[in-house]
Amino acid sequence: MTRLVVVAHGTRQLLGNAVASIIAKRAGRALGMESKAAYVELCEPLLTDVLADGHPSVVVPLLLSTGYHIKVDLPQAAEGLPVTMGSALGPDPLLASAQVSRLVAAGAAPGGPVVLVAAGSNDPDARADIAAAGLLLEQAWGGPVRVATVSGSGAPPLDQVVRPGDAVSPYLLAPGFFSDLVRSRSSAAGAETVADVIGPHPDVIELVVRRASALLAEVGGGQAQVG
Missing domain, CATH: 3.40.50.1400 (Rossmann fold)
Structure with missing residues (x-):
């Protein structure tokens, strides 16, 4: 079998x-x-x-x-x-749905500004995937979503994108080195909420x-x- x-x-x-x-x-x-x-x-x-x-x-x-x-x-x-x-x-609407669930659980204001943060990649196909994931999350969330990366490859680094009051949605499946960086750098940039990884x-x-x-x-x- x-x-x-x-x-x-x-x-x-x-x-x-x-x-x-x-x-x-x-x-x-x-x-x-x-x-x-x-x-x-x-x-x-x-x-x-x-x-x-x-x-x-x-x-x-x-x-x-x-x-x-x-x-x-x-x-x-x-x-x-x-x-x-x-x-x-990814990208897939079910992943976006899971991200919405994590944002809500973290206390993010419905429809408020969100930054999707991915690990980042130099591969053009990966960049397209990350951009598509941002659009899917925006549709599912019903509010503006901007895209950033931890590394700055494929999208601007999160330090340049996250603004005070933003909610951050890590486009990461599991906790680890990247998720730790997302949380620490987002908080330093003034993010109001940092959701959990998709998990x-x-x-x-x-x-x-x-x-x-x-x-x-x-x-x-x-x-x-x-x-």
Whole structure:
């Protein structure tokens, strides 16, 4: 039987890596199939090690934007194996919905100004993804959304975008180095509210289930093929 593998970037923070594990378990339960969490780097098990056993798998990346990992690392890890590989998780309306939920939980004023802060990337496709994520959040939030990055790659750095009174929505799936920077720099810039990372929100689980179901449909729900 084909299994589900979700793959996150990986972080040195245990809580950050736990997000992928939680998502894998909940999505696998919803799909009624075996599921595993894996990581690109910084945490075990690495995706290359998980896939090396040759078990037919559908892989759903827990990466929010297209970039080097999506284009190079993940396809290389799956090369020659019975694996169907999905695309980046974002942008997607379900991620925007989850961000709205986190903003509300943090006490952000409905419809007030929000800054979406992504990690940042030099890849043009990633930049387009981040911009699209900002538009989706603006539609879901019903108020103005500006886009910034931690690194300043792909959008202005958050220090130049966040204004006093803004709410900040980290476009990050798990806590870690980047989320710590978002919180500290946003607070220093005068942000009124900094929402939690997206995390294993029910909308994220639903998105992973949908992506996995689409991949399973490609292989007829049985023996996977290289995708």
